[in-house]
Amino acid sequence: MSGVTVEAGATCPIELNLNGQTLRVEVRPWTTLLDMLREQLQLTGTKKGCDHGQCGACTLLLDGKRINACLSLAIMHDGAHVTTIEGLAKDDVLHPMQAAFVEHDAFQCGYCTPGQICSAIGLVAEGHARDHHEMREQMSGNLCRCGAYPNILAAIAAGEDETRQLLEAARLDRESSR
Numbered sequence: 698m699s700g701v702t703v704e705a706g707a708t709c710p711i712e713l714n715l716n717g718q719t720l721r722v723e724v725r726p727w728t729t730l731l732d733m734l735r736e737q738l739q740l741t742g743t744k745k746g747c748d749h750g751q752c753g754a755c756t757l758l759l760d761g762k763r764i765n766a767c768l769s770l771a772i773m774h775d776g777a778h779v780t781t782i783e784g785l786a787k788d789d790v791l792h793p794m795q796a797a798f799v800e801h802d803a804f805q806c807g808y809c810t811p812g813q814i815c816s817a818i819g820l821v822a823e824g825h826a827r828d829h830h831e832m833r834e835q836m837s838g839n840l841c842r843c844g845a846y847p848n849i850l851a852a853i854a855a856g857e858d859e860t861r862q863l864l865e866a867a868r869l870d871r872e873s874s875r
């Protein structure tokens with residue numbers, strides 16, 4: 698049997714851009730992205746729900762795409778850009794999608810809200826917000842035990858245009874800096 702042997706206490710260095718800051722972190726090979734964020738970096742906005750990728754509470758943006766952080770090993774993302782709920786607001790100004798969630802009362806207990814917001818931004822970036830039916834389908838991986846779904850859909854629709862404009866501005870900024 699051939700393979701790689703890893704000592705129990707071994708760590709691997711990774712570097713990532715987390716919420717706009719370059720960060721170097723030592724992680725154990727089996728540490729999920731979610732556990733690294735919550736336990737090592739004390740970023741607790743990304744929630745731990747089912748730990749099986751079924752509830753969406755841990756949704757964040759990885760290189761602009763939404764993923765379930767509980768299903769992804771941290772070492773897989775060396776060099777990646779990770780955006781959590783903590784990285785969306787700029788200079789104490791809420792991201793348009795965050796503001797839309799507040800305006801449309803799209804939360805009750807708030808536990809699922811960070812994942813819902815990150816997923817909503819991801820679906821806008823993916824071009825999957827053309828109508829309520831598509832939004833509902835694309836958000837089906839993000840569960841809300843409180844049942845705030847109608848308000849969540851209203852918030853996504855309200856925040857969609859400004860979010861799309863921000864995403865386009867960021868894309869143009871990246872292209873001009875190359």
